[in-house]
Every structure is written in C-alpha cells, then in structure tokens.
Amino acid sequence: MTPTSIRPLWKPDHRFLEQSLMKQYMDWLFVKKGLYIRNYNDLWEWSVTDLEDFWESIWQFFDIQSHTLYRQVIIKPDRGMIGTQWFDGARLNYAEHIFRHKTAQRPAILFQSERQTTTRQLSWAELERQVSAVAAFLRQNGIGPGDRVASVLPNIPEAVIAFLATNAVGAVWSSCSPDFGTASIVDRFQQIEPKLLFAVDGYTYNGKPIDKTDAFRELRLALPTLKKVVWFPYLDPESRLERSTLWEDVLWTSANGLEFEPVPFDHPIWVLYSSGTTGKPKAITHSVGGCLLEHLKALALHQDVRPGDRYFWYSTTGWMMWNYSVASLLAGATLVLYDGSAGYPGLDVLWSLAERTQINHFGGGAAYYLSCLKAGIEPAKTHKLTALRTIGSTGSPLPPEGYRWIYESVKKDVWLISLSGGTDVCSGFVGGCPVLPVYEGEIQARLLGCKVEAFNEEGRPVRDQLGEMVILEPMPSMPIYFWNDPGNKRYFSSYFEQYPGVWRHGDFIRITERNGVIIYGRSDATLNRDGVRIGTAEVYSAVETIPEIADSLIIGIEKPGGAYLMPLFVVLREGQTLSGELVTRIKQTLRLQCSPRHVPDAVYAIPEVPYTISGKKVEAPIKKILSGVDPAAAASKDTLRNPSALDFFVNMNLESLGQSV
Incomplete structure (x- = not known):
C-alpha cells in the first residue's frame, strides 16, 4: 500500500484561504442559510446528505439565470439513479452564462500552436460577433433544439466558436479530434445522426502536416443524415471540399446580435464517447443544466478559477478535458488553447506557453509531467512562472514522484490539483480543495455533491483500505442517457450491474484517514x-x-x-x-x-x-x-x-x- 507523507507539500496560507471562493461559499452559507460549517469535511458531509439544499445553494450562489422557474430541485426514481430529474421546469442556456462575463478589459481566448508560434488573441467582442454569425448560419440551415452538430476540428478557437453557436441555438454538440481514424469517427457519429459537420483539411503534429481531405470525403458518405458541411482550411488556405461551405463565408452571415435558445434543464448539451478500445463506443449524453452546475462548482469552488484568470489544460477536442477547459469561461477566465504535440520541438514548449501567456491555471495529463521528470526538465530554472497558481493533473494516477517533481522542479508554492473523474460526468469525482493541504501521492478530497466511497469485496464501505470506487448518490452531470440505448440497457450495464442502485466507476481506490483519496488504477485491470x-x-x-x-x-x-x-x-x-x-x-x-x-x-x-x-x-x-x-x-x-x-x-x-x- 502506497504510503503518504505526514508533512504536506503545500497548504494554503491565511490570505489564500480567506480569499478562496470555497471559503466565500462557506461564509455565504452561514449568512444566507444559517449553516455553520467548521471545515471542509463537514461541508462535504452536508453536500452529500442534503442533496436538495446543496444543489439549490449552488444554483443560488452562482446566480443561475433561468427563463422559467423550477418546480422541484430533485425528483428521484423509485429505484436506482437512472432517470433522476433535476430542477424540473427550469429553462436555461449554457452559452448564455458564458457571455455574462464578456468585457473589454481582457481577451476571451488566447491561442498558440505548432504552426502559429505567436499568440493570437480573440476579444470578447470578436468572439460574440463570430458566435452570432455561426449561430445565425445554423438557424438558416434548419439547425435547432435537439439537432446534432458534429465537429472534427483541432484545438483551435474555431472549435470553441462552433460549440458556443451550437449551444446557443439549442442543438447538441459532438466532437472528435482529427487524429482519430475515419472508422472511429464513423463509429461515433453514426450513432447520433448529425445534420451538420464542421470539418478541417488537416492538422499538424510533431511538426508534420497530416491531410484529412480524403478522410472527410469517406466520412460524408458514411453519414447520410448530413445536410451541410462547413469546411475550415487550416493547413492550406486554398484547400476546398466539394459541396461544402467555407468557414469564412459562414462568418459573413448576417446576425441581429447573439440570441440564446432556452432549453429544459435536462436537455442534451453534448454527446461524449467512451474510449471504444473493447467495443463500440458508448454515446454518453449529458444535460445542459447538469454540466452548467457541475462545471461552476468544480472550476470555481474546487480550482478557485475566477474572473480575469488565465486557464489552460492541454487536451484535444476528442477528450472531455476540452469541454471542461472551455467551461473555465463560465467562471470568467480567459481560455488559453494550444494545438499540437506537447513534446515538439521539446518538452518545454508548454512551459514556454505558460510563461508567455501568464497562465494562472496549468493542466495536463500525468503522463506529460512524468515525461518531463524523466527528461530532466526543470521549468523553475528555465522559465518565469510567477503567474502560475495551480497545476492540474489527470488522465491517470499521478504517483508520489510526480508530486515531488512539481514542487522541486516547477514551483515550490504552487497548488497541485490531482483530479479524477471521467467522460461519464465530464468532470471529477475527487480533486482539489483550496482550504486543504496537499500531501504527496494523495488527491485532496472528494468533491462536493459526490458521495464517493470505497467498497470492499463484500460491498461495504471501508476506510484506509483498497476498494472499488462507488458513488452512492446521483449527480446532475451524470448521463441523462446513452444515445440510441433503448431501455437504458448499456447505461445500466456500464455502472449499475455489480451493486444495485450504486454507481461502480471502475477505479481501485483508498480513502485515507485524512479523507484524501489515492487511486491505484482501473479495477478491471x-x-x-x-x-x-x-x-x-x-x-x-x-x-x-x-x-x-x-x-x-x-x-x-x-x-x-x-x-x-x-x-x-x-x-x-x-x-x-x-x-x-x-x-x-x-x-x-x-x-x-x-x-x-x-x-x-x-x-x-x-x-x-x-x-x-x-x-x-x-x-x-x-x-x-x-x-x-x-x-x-x-x-x-x-x-x-x-x-x-x-x-x-x-x-x-x-x-x-x-x-x-
């Protein structure tokens, strides 16, 4: 069993703690709700015991704007979690909440890539103009609430614009990265029958341009429901795909401002996909309202992302961390994007990006940090990372030596947030907490509203022992369903077969005596x-x-x-x-x-x-x-x-x- 250290690697000082949004939320609960909460463990216990009051407090604390009043916070089914309804009657829009933060004081998006080494800025005004035009184009082409819009774009501002426009009209977003094989894309998109596709002529990785034009000709033939293809010439400005509309032409669509289509709380926001390594990918469908509440909670409270911060997470558009990073705009942050390899021309390219763009929140996969460690990279000696406040890690467990490397070689006073969740909820179950210390090899806490336990082989919760990670209460961002899954058969078999009414996530964990969490890998392995x-x-x-x-x-x-x-x-x-x-x-x-x-x-x-x-x-x-x-x-x-x-x-x-x- 992996030992954890007694002395923390980091702990919040008094000023950090008092200024954190988590502490502000706890103070708000005392003033507005009369709840006296001594510490985070008490807060977590309340959040998973009184689900209705907790999630309603998140709604109120973040001032969720609904076009209609909700009648009830939570309606549970007779058995299990599938079919749980949240904020029944509310109608809202995810993108509308993002544009609450538009300002002339800072850019909305910063972008850099292997091909574009200078930083491109996109202002909030320009973001709004382009989203308005694309949304108007979608409406003109009959795209509305419930229609599926598919995308195969790199991690570029145009992907964010296309998503926001899709959401603004009430349509359902679904994205694959252009590095997916054509068969893999077909396996995903055929399930959801999209009406419109955003496509790119190719992408660059490790300095090599990779053309995708022929692949998209194949893809269009395999998706007979497509009515329109929007073509983005990324590699070659002169590239064209027959019977498609150029992105630049879409941006000339006349629009009378940006209009947001209010949809029910449980209306689908996007379809994400399981890895598909051992079978047909599951088309995991999340709700607009569920992701809105979960992302505000996770990013603002658990990562302390606030207006004016610069937020970056290295990802592709085919991983749920892309969706999660875009959600930083909900908290008023400037989103920093990078398209390309994290190792080209060297492993320090992302640290150079962090220095150049003054990133406050830097995220990546555990494998990236371990690669830097093994290569002897020491960003603290080669880069000025004065703006860096948090470092996030996910994708696989970050071992103790990864923790040590970050504090010894990146920044000694940075707050390390090891996060674990999944495509299943497009967020985390366990992760950071700004009012708690960081211990080597240990995730700080179970997130608010996530009733995570470790079950032994008898199906009983255990402490400080290895066990199966389970979730005992529903969360708003759990899937509303899997697309094209009659009777929720695949949904049920994915999570609820082993323990009746209990979500089995498939990770092997230990909840420590400090209520931190250590993840030991996938339980199926x-x-x-x-x-x-x-x-x-x-x-x-x-x-x-x-x-x-x-x-x-x-x-x-x-x-x-x-x-x-x-x-x-x-x-x-x-x-x-x-x-x-x-x-x-x-x-x-x-x-x-x-x-x-x-x-x-x-x-x-x-x-x-x-x-x-x-x-x-x-x-x-x-x-x-x-x-x-x-x-x-x-x-x-x-x-x-x-x-x-x-x-x-x-x-x-x-x-x-x-x-x-």
Whole structure:
C-alpha cells in the first residue's frame, strides 16, 4: 500500500484561504442559510446528505439565470439513479452564462500552436460577433433544439466558436479530434445522426502536416443524415471540399446580435464517447443544466478559477478535458488553447506557453509531467512562472514522484490539483480543495455533491483500505442517457450491474484517514495475487523510478487450473538492454517498495506501451489478448494513439508466457 507523507507539500496560507471562493461559499452559507460549517469535511458531509439544499445553494450562489422557474430541485426514481430529474421546469442556456462575463478589459481566448508560434488573441467582442454569425448560419440551415452538430476540428478557437453557436441555438454538440481514424469517427457519429459537420483539411503534429481531405470525403458518405458541411482550411488556405461551405463565408452571415435558445434543464448539451478500445463506443449524453452546475462548482469552488484568470489544460477536442477547459469561461477566465504535440520541438514548449501567456491555471495529463521528470526538465530554472497558481493533473494516477517533481522542479508554492473523474460526468469525482493541504501521492478530497466511497469485496464501505470506487448518490452531470440505448440497457450495464442502485466507476481506490483519496488504477485491470488485490499504479510508480526503464505495463492473467500469471513489460531507455541483473533489480525494487506479491513472474522488453488517444495505458485489452481472445475483438486499433504497439502482444507466443530473461 502506497504510503503518504505526514508533512504536506503545500497548504494554503491565511490570505489564500480567506480569499478562496470555497471559503466565500462557506461564509455565504452561514449568512444566507444559517449553516455553520467548521471545515471542509463537514461541508462535504452536508453536500452529500442534503442533496436538495446543496444543489439549490449552488444554483443560488452562482446566480443561475433561468427563463422559467423550477418546480422541484430533485425528483428521484423509485429505484436506482437512472432517470433522476433535476430542477424540473427550469429553462436555461449554457452559452448564455458564458457571455455574462464578456468585457473589454481582457481577451476571451488566447491561442498558440505548432504552426502559429505567436499568440493570437480573440476579444470578447470578436468572439460574440463570430458566435452570432455561426449561430445565425445554423438557424438558416434548419439547425435547432435537439439537432446534432458534429465537429472534427483541432484545438483551435474555431472549435470553441462552433460549440458556443451550437449551444446557443439549442442543438447538441459532438466532437472528435482529427487524429482519430475515419472508422472511429464513423463509429461515433453514426450513432447520433448529425445534420451538420464542421470539418478541417488537416492538422499538424510533431511538426508534420497530416491531410484529412480524403478522410472527410469517406466520412460524408458514411453519414447520410448530413445536410451541410462547413469546411475550415487550416493547413492550406486554398484547400476546398466539394459541396461544402467555407468557414469564412459562414462568418459573413448576417446576425441581429447573439440570441440564446432556452432549453429544459435536462436537455442534451453534448454527446461524449467512451474510449471504444473493447467495443463500440458508448454515446454518453449529458444535460445542459447538469454540466452548467457541475462545471461552476468544480472550476470555481474546487480550482478557485475566477474572473480575469488565465486557464489552460492541454487536451484535444476528442477528450472531455476540452469541454471542461472551455467551461473555465463560465467562471470568467480567459481560455488559453494550444494545438499540437506537447513534446515538439521539446518538452518545454508548454512551459514556454505558460510563461508567455501568464497562465494562472496549468493542466495536463500525468503522463506529460512524468515525461518531463524523466527528461530532466526543470521549468523553475528555465522559465518565469510567477503567474502560475495551480497545476492540474489527470488522465491517470499521478504517483508520489510526480508530486515531488512539481514542487522541486516547477514551483515550490504552487497548488497541485490531482483530479479524477471521467467522460461519464465530464468532470471529477475527487480533486482539489483550496482550504486543504496537499500531501504527496494523495488527491485532496472528494468533491462536493459526490458521495464517493470505497467498497470492499463484500460491498461495504471501508476506510484506509483498497476498494472499488462507488458513488452512492446521483449527480446532475451524470448521463441523462446513452444515445440510441433503448431501455437504458448499456447505461445500466456500464455502472449499475455489480451493486444495485450504486454507481461502480471502475477505479481501485483508498480513502485515507485524512479523507484524501489515492487511486491505484482501473479495477478491471486490478492484479489479484494470492487473493490480495493490487493496483497497477503501485507497480508503475516503483518500476519507473529505475533509471533504465522509460515505461511499463503489468497484466494479471488467470490460467487454467487456478494458476495466476503476472508478467511485466518494460520499455527500456535508448542504449539499455534487459539483462539478468536489471531483471533482478526490478524485482528487488518491487519487493522493497511494495511487497513480495508485487514481484512479476516474468519481465519482457517491449518497443512501446499501447495508449488510448486520451493517454491511458491499455491494460484490459492486453489482458484479453494474452488470454487468447481474438485481438480484433479485444481492442480497436483506431482508438489507440500508437496502434502498432499492439503488435508485440498479438505476435507473442502464448505458450511461452511466463518465461523471460
């Protein structure tokens, strides 16, 4: 079990604490509601016990603008969580709340890319003008409430503009990143039958232009419901797609100001997709009102994002963190966008962006920070990061050495926010809290309104023990449904099959004595040696401290006759070989840092670890392949960032599994 430190790496000083929006909210509860709350734990307990009063207080604290009054805060179904209704009767608009913050005092968006190294600014006035024009174009082409608008655009301002316009007219947004394969895009968009598509001629990654024109010709044929394609020539200003409308022509559409279509609270805002590595992607549909409340709560209270801040999270338009970062506009922040590789021309490109644009809130995947650590990057010595107030991490568990690197090599007084949630709620379940300290390797808190517990194998909540992460009460940003899922069958099987009426999220966690949270990896990839469950993140944290190891993957496989095999696969740094001495050192490290049960049965050198497009190690599909499942059924290559990484496992001699150096 991973130990956590006794002394915090960071804690809020008196001024930081008193000025935080979380403290202001607690004071507001005392003044407006007569609630005396001593500390965050008391606040959390109230938020998950009295759901109606808590979520109504979020509505009131953030002054939600509704075009009609709500009749009831929450209406629960007879059983379970599916079908829970929130703020029945309210009609509102997400984009309308974003434009409450328009001002001439600061830009709305800052943008930089591999291709455009100078920073482009988009004012609120220009943002409003362009969103107005695109919204008018959508209306002229028959796009209205409930219609689906699909997008395959890079992480550029035009993607934000297209989303805001879509939302303004009450339509439903759905986005894929242009680095997705055509088959993967078809698998997603065919489910929702979009009427209009925003498309791009290509994108740049690692300095290489990648043309997508032919791919969009294929995509249009595969989506017969499309009535219109809007073409954005990003790589080549002269590129054209037949029977499409140019983005620049759309911006000339006449508009009489920006009009917002009020929709019911539970009206769909967007359709996001599961990774699809092991089957058809689930079309996860969220509500306008649910995301509005959740994003204000998560960004303003739990990350202390406030008007005038500059907010950045490295993402693509195919990951829910893009939607989450756009939500920073709800809090009045300036959104900073970057399009391109985080490692080109070097791993310090994003730190240079942070310095140049004076980013206050910097976010990225845990894998990025660990890459910087292993490469010896020390931003504190090479960049002036005086504006930086928070660093966010998500995508996979950030191990203790990642925490140490941030405080030793980036900024010693920064507030590190490790966040974990998912596409399932387009937010976090556990994450930051500005009134609590940060301890090494430990997520600060369970978020307000998220009744997160760790269940043991008997389905009972436990403390300071490894357990299955569950959520016991509904949240407004839980899916309203999966698109095209009659009877909610896929929705139910995704979360509620194991524990009746309880959301099983699929993570393996420990809630510490401080009420912090440590995540040990996906529970479907959990190792089970001699009846003891082991989180894969524990193994990675130990193995990847060894200088010769660049990356690793561990799998547990049940063999006939009750045998259990646990092979470890390692990616070696350039010039290194998997010698007997190195294997011995790997095993000794795991035995000393973890336990004898963590020691693998065999160690193999591999060219690379397979990753999903959003940066998660592909564990469960590899387990299936090594258990003899047809590789085509076990994993979809189109959903992987590096599909060729599967080849090693597909070609592996299963009879020899367990025999290595």
